[in-house]
Amino acid sequence: MSELTVPAQAGAPAAESGLMVQAEQVHKSFGHLEVLKGIDLEVRSGEVCCLLGPSGSGKSTFLRCINHLEKINAGSIRVDGELIGYREHGGKLHELRQKEVAAQRRSIGMVFQRFNLFPHMTALENVIEAPVRVKREAKVAARERAESLLARVGLGDKMGNYPGQLSGGQQQRVAIARALAMQPKLMLFDEPTSALDPELVGEVLDVMKDLARDGMTMIVVTHEIGFAREVGDRLVFMDGGVVVEQGNPREVIANPVHDRTKAFLAKVL
Amino acid sequence: MASEEVTTVRARPEPIKAVPVRHPGRWILVAVLAVLAAMFVHVLVTNKAFNWSFMVDKMFRPPIIEGLLRGTVLMTVLAMLIGVVLGVLVAIMRLSDNPILRGVGWLYTWFFRAVPRLVLLAVFGNIGILWSRIEFGVPFDTQLGQLFGIDNLQLRLFGFSSRDIITGFMAGLLGLALSEAAYMAEIVRAGIQSVDGGQTEAAQALGMSRGQLLRRVVLPQAMRVIIPPTGNETIAMLKDTSLLLYVPVTVELFFQLDAVGKRTFQIFPMYVAACLWYLFLTSILLVGQHYLERHFGKGYGPTAQARDRLRTMAAQQGGGGAQ
Numbered sequence: 310m311s312e313l314t315v316p317a318q319a320g321a322p323a324a325e326s327g328l329m330v331q332a333e334q335v336h337k338s339f340g341h342l343e344v345l346k347g348i349d350l351e352v353r354s355g356e357v358c359c360l361l362g363p364s365g366s367g368k369s370t371f372l373r374c375i376n377h378l379e380k381i382n383a384g385s386i387r388v389d390g391e392l393i394g395y396r397e398h399g400g401k402l403h404e405l406r407q408k409e410v411a412a413q414r415r416s417i418g419m420v421f422q423r424f425n426l427f428p429h430m431t432a433l434e435n436v437i438e439a440p441v442r443v444k445r446e447a448k449v450a451a452r453e454r455a456e457s458l459l460a461r462v463g464l465g466d467k468m469g470n471y472p473g474q475l476s477g478g479q480q481q482r483v484a485i486a487r488a489l490a491m492q493p494k495l496m497l498f499d500e501p502t503s504a505l506d507p508e509l510v511g512e513v514l515d516v517m518k519d520l521a522r523d524g525m526t527m528i529v530v531t532h533e534i535g536f537a538r539e540v541g542d543r544l545v546f547m548d549g550g551v552v553v554e555q556g557n558p559r560e561v562i563a564n565p566v567h568d569r570t571k572a573f574l575a576k577v578l
Numbered sequence: 579m580a581s582e583e584v585t586t587v588r589a590r591p592e593p594i595k596a597v598p599v600r601h602p603g604r605w606i607l608v609a610v611l612a613v614l615a616a617m618f619v620h621v622l623v624t625n626k627a628f629n630w631s632f633m634v635d636k637m638f639r640p641p642i643i644e645g646l647l648r649g650t651v652l653m654t655v656l657a658m659l660i661g662v663v664l665g666v667l668v669a670i671m672r673l674s675d676n677p678i679l680r681g682v683g684w685l686y687t688w689f690f691r692a693v694p695r696l697v698l699l700a701v702f703g704n705i706g707i708l709w710s711r712i713e714f715g716v717p718f719d720t721q722l723g724q725l726f727g728i729d730n731l732q733l734r735l736f737g738f739s740s741r742d743i744i745t746g747f748m749a750g751l752l753g754l755a756l757s758e759a760a761y762m763a764e765i766v767r768a769g770i771q772s773v774d775g776g777q778t779e780a781a782q783a784l785g786m787s788r789g790q791l792l793r794r795v796v797l798p799q800a801m802r803v804i805i806p807p808t809g810n811e812t813i814a815m816l817k818d819t820s821l822l823l824y825v826p827v828t829v830e831l832f833f834q835l836d837a838v839g840k841r842t843f844q845i846f847p848m849y850v851a852a853c854l855w856y857l858f859l860t861s862i863l864l865v866g867q868h869y870l871e872r873h874f875g876k877g878y879g880p881t882a883q884a885r886d887r888l889r890t891m892a893a894q895q896g897g898g899g900a901q
């Protein structure tokens with residue numbers, strides 16, 4: 310597969326700190342159920358951070374908090390130095406308006422486990438939609454970029470197909486292209502290969518590897534230990550709504566310190 | 579290899595020549611139905627009350643055709659157009675994050691679904707009793723004036739005599755359209771809710787506004803669920819235009835047939851003419867609906883289509899208005 314050129318904006322220098330994501334003491338409850346109990350996490354610009362943990366540990370919830378699909382109850386999340394969902398003014402937090410939240414989401418791409426492509430649009434239309442409607446880009450330019458993005462994820466010959474006419478792996482690659490078309494500075498992946506037949510996992514991981522190689526900042530929730538070891542700069546193990554352990558993927562996988570990490574890895578490996 | 583040899587050796591068996599199962603019940607049923615049909619035709623032909631020649635003579639008269647075109651067909655089209663647009667708005671209100679909009683939307687559907695269409699039309703027909711003039715300006719101007727010590731303050735920009743704008747046609751249209759909007763709102767709401775939540779999420783993650791995600795992502799997908807019951811609503815609306823008799827709307831098919839019947843003391847033939855006209859009109863719509871359903875059910879298999887039809891029937895019972 311050819312090199313993926315990351316859109317111009319991607320990998321642009323983050324705030325002076327060089328940190329793309331700063332999460333501090335993030336708490337999130339659904340009713341009485343506290344799902345996130347104080348997550349601290351920093352992701353450097355250009356880093357690939359793999360999130361690992363048992364089912365129900367809050368990985369998806371945390372990811373969704375980063376682009377404000379879920380509202381957090383306490384703590385703070387900054388992306389590229391900018392507070393997500395709120396504005397600080399006069400020592401107080403003010404909720405952002407829907408419009409402002411939408412503007413923040415434009416620079417954060419998200420890829421879902423179940424693809425969530427728009428079924429009434431072709432692959433090409435899926436990719437063009439947001440740049441044209443949301444960013445008000447010229448149709449011709451957006452179309453050209455969409456075509457080259459689709460070609461680079463290996464779907465140059467499937468642009469006119471509807472999602473229903475594509476395999477799972479192809480759909481997920483379209484979904485990645487759709488997110489990239491907005492030229493995000495951060496990409497969130499929520500188990501992008503879990504809904505795929507085993508023989509289709511590779512083609513999606515290959516696209517993600519290319520993306521990582523080109524310097525995209527990525528947070529990837531995955532059970533693909535091989536991917537984490539090969540591509541990840543950092544592995545974060547979550548359980549029960551907290552970060553239990555983190556570090557270099559190779560080291561954590563080879564010598565987990567915490568018992569819960571050991572138990573989990575023993576099951577996955 | 580061995581198995582092939584066996585098949586070539588064995589001869590092809592004789593075609594089955596079995597005695598088919600007999601259905602004597604069917605023949606009895608056909609006989610009974612034939613007798614009933616004959617009796618029915620006999621009544622149609624011999625009973626003088628039908629007065630066929632009179633009916634055929636009257637049912638194509640210009641006032642009746644005009645009533646059919648304006649009071650029935652045009653009214654159905656306009657009421658459905660307004661009803662659909664307003665219904666989408668009310669549905670969006672009911673699904674909004676804003677509790678005030680949600681409340682208003684709920685109140686709207688509650689009111690217009692709780693009052694029978696016939697009663698609603700009678701009320702709208704007499705709304706002129708409330709106000710002789712309809713004026714636009716500062717609300718509560720007289721009361722505000724009194725507050726500041728000015729007697730009989732009038733801050734009105736323009737106005738009409740209510741008899742000028744609330745004609746029978748307008749009153750009837752308003753009644754039918756507002757009531758239809760309440761039923762359409764429920765249909766559209768169900769349609770929107772039938773779209774997978776992941777679609778909204780994906781659209782939000784791309785930075786789409788609520789309006790954009792509704793217009794571009796959710797509503798196009800909700801159409802498959804919304805279109806079939808809307809076809810049924812249209813048919814129900816066409817029939818319910820006959821209720822305009824109580825507004826009254828004079829340029830309307832049933833009003834005209836009824837009037838001819840009463841004037842000539844030939845009420846029954848004119849009601850038969852009404853049956854025939856409505857049968858004709860709804861049959862046209864039924865054919866259209868058949869193709870619409872086939873188009874929107876494409877690729878979903880017979881079970882999904884049957885499920886859609888069931889939903890449609892449930893919606894029709896809710897929207898039937900007159901019953």
Ligand SMILES: Nc1ncnc2c1ncn2[C@@H]1O[C@H](COP(=O)(O)OP(=O)(O)OP(=O)(O)O)[C@@H](O)[C@H]1O
Pocket residue numbers: 339342344362363364365366367368369370371
């Ligand atoms: N919208 C919601 N309302 C109520 N509870 C929720 C909601 N979303 C998630 N939860 C709960 O929060 C907990 C964490 O869910 P989450 O999806 O973040 O887990 P996860 O780590 O992604 O698990 P998995 O590996 O199965 O995807 C679960 O117990 C889940 O039931």
Ligand SMILES: [Mg+2]
Pocket residue numbers: 368369370499500
């Ligand atoms: Mg999850």
